[in-house]
Amino acid sequence: MTTAELHQKDKELIWHPFAPLISPFEYIPLASAKGMYLYTTDGEKIIDTVSSWWVNIHGHSDERLAKALYDQALKMEHAIFAGFTHEPAVRLAENLMTVLPDSFSKVFFSDNGSTAIEVALKMAFQYWHNLGEKKKTKVIAIDGAYHGDTFGAMSVGERGGFTAPFFPFLFDVDFIDFPTQDNIEEVMQRFEALVSDEQCSTFIFEPLVQGAGGMRMYSPAILDQLIEIAQRHGVICIADEVMTGFGRTGKNLATDHVTHKPDLICLSKGITGGTMPLGITACNQKIEEAFLSDSYAKALLHGHSYTGNPLACAVANASFEIFTSQVCRDNIARVTGKHKSFAEKLKENPNVENVRTQGTIVAFDLKGFGETSYESEARKKIYPYFLEKGILIRPLGNVIYLMPPYIISDEELDIVYQELLNFLNQLHQK
Ligand SMILES: *Cc1c(COP(=O)(O)O)cnc(C)c1O
Numbered sequence: 001m002t003t004a005e006l007h008q009k010d011k012e013l014i015w016h017p018f019a020p021l022i023s024p025f026e027y028i029p030l031a032s033a034k035g036m037y038l039y040t041t042d043g044e045k046i047i048d049t050v051s052s053w054w055v056n057i058h059g060h061s062d063e064r065l066a067k068a069l070y071d072q073a074l075k076m077e078h079a080i081f082a083g084f085t086h087e088p089a090v091r092l093a094e095n096l097m098t099v100l101p102d103s104f105s106k107v108f109f110s111d112n113g114s115t116a117i118e119v120a121l122k123m124a125f126q127y128w129h130n131l132g133e134k135k136k137t138k139v140i141a142i143d144g145a146y147h148g149d150t151f152g153a154m155s156v157g158e159r160g161g162f163t164a165p166f167f168p169f170l171f172d173v174d175f176i177d178f179p180t181q182d183n184i185e186e187v188m189q190r191f192e193a194l195v196s197d198e199q200c201s202t203f204i205f206e207p208l209v210q211g212a213g214g215m216r217m218y219s220p221a222i223l224d225q226l227i228e229i230a231q232r233h234g235v236i237c238i239a240d241e242v243m244t245g246f247g248r249t250g251k252n253l254a255t256d257h258v259t260h261k262p263d264l265i266c267l268s269k270g271i272t273g274g275t276m277p278l279g280i281t282a283c284n285q286k287i288e289e290a291f292l293s294d295s296y297a298k299a300l301l302h303g304h305s306y307t308g309n310p311l312a313c314a315v316a317n318a319s320f321e322i323f324t325s326q327v328c329r330d331n332i333a334r335v336t337g338k339h340k341s342f343a344e345k346l347k348e349n350p351n352v353e354n355v356r357t358q359g360t361i362v363a364f365d366l367k368g369f370g371e372t373s374y375e376s377e378a379r380k381k382i383y384p385y386f387l388e389k390g391i392l393i394r395p396l397g398n399v400i401y402l403m404p405p406y407i408i409s410d411e412e413l414d415i416v417y418q419e420l421l422n423f424l425n426q427l428h429q430k
Helices: 003-013 063-075 087-097 113-130 151-155 164-169 184-196 220-232 285-291 310-323 326-347 377-388 410-429
Strands: 030-034 037-040 045-048 104-110 138-142 174-176 200-205 236-240 264-267 279-284 352-358 361-366 399-402
Touching: 045 410, 063 310, 087 104, 087 310, 104 113, 104 285, 113 151, 113 200, 113 236, 113 264, 113 279, 113 285, 138 184, 151 164, 174 184, 184 200, 184 220, 200 220, 220 236, 279 285, 310 326, 326 352, 326 361, 326 410, 377 410
Parallel strands: 138 174, 138 200, 200 236, 236 264
Antiparallel strands: 030 037, 037 045, 104 279, 264 279, 352 361, 361 399
8 A cells, every 4th residue: 555545544444542633743653663763664664762652662573572473473363362371471470470479379360551541440339239338439540640541540540631522421539639749748638638538439549740741740659658558458469550551660560669569469561561451450469359259249350352372471471581680670771870860951941940850750840831631732732842853752732751761772761861851951941
């Protein structure tokens, strides 16, 4: 197909995510992707500084992942996971147990981040049901949260433009304010009051970084305190590590930065290095025990056609091997260090505020662009501006962030940093 045909047929037939059907942008046809770069059908290359929606941690089209996928595809592409098991799934569970907290004992497979959240919510709610606690129905989340686009996940997320058509169908959730150094006492007081309610069942959060909500960051000390208070009152804690898992925050998991461990952890995005869709909901022994029974009444009666898909598991195992290698560790530490120095430079820039970093993520707010909404002016200007320069940067409202694959080189980082500074300086001159 020619580029023109691709454009035409895409416009005719395809409904793209998170966008009006009449798009303000042309969708760019891609021909391939390798390492740090996406290659268009016109032969342009674009550096992927957002890891293709935060999933790609080892670079595109990695040969080791491709080989794992191919080998598994020839052996067994998929098999029903009810009544059967297989080595790719068991090995993945074993691998994950080495990075999950010591108290963790079981993993459940699904297909993406949203379904991992649905499963976690169902496990938390049924935990209380199985214990005969029928009154435990209240849920707490953090203002600005994003947990996915299915109904349970939307319910525990920020109420805003993305979910407005569905408000009547979302279950009630108590939102605490996003914790900062300034409001921390009020937030903790309100949180303590909410978790002390005998109806309170579950607290769900994005540990340390709210991703889609604008790369908002809070300290491990605050997170530790929230989990401690919730668990003191028996409330089940769900850590949504869909974005933060697999090294994003500098450690294996964001919850590795705190001493109080959640009861449930959701993983997805980075798990297969961005090669196959896969979601994981992992739980600790406390949750497991409430389900340990041979009765269907106490079983989690949930599953998906592709549960435990061998291709996804095989790629996840190959990705895990790369992730736990010294080379990858060194890359994560290197990118973290580079971001920190860049953040110091950014802090001197008059067009920038709230410069923040957490591991391999660096983010800042653009001053003077006002609203932080998804379709803000900032986004309309910045996205095409950088694409023109061969850099994929997708601002979240007036928030600009970088979340690159860990293989990005120092030289590539320096080029992207410099282009960001050029952009900011050109703003300053106006
Ligand atoms: C992306 C994301 C999700 C949803 O994952 P999908 O695979 O897009 O359904 C959930 N939680 C967080 C924190 C995310 O960043």
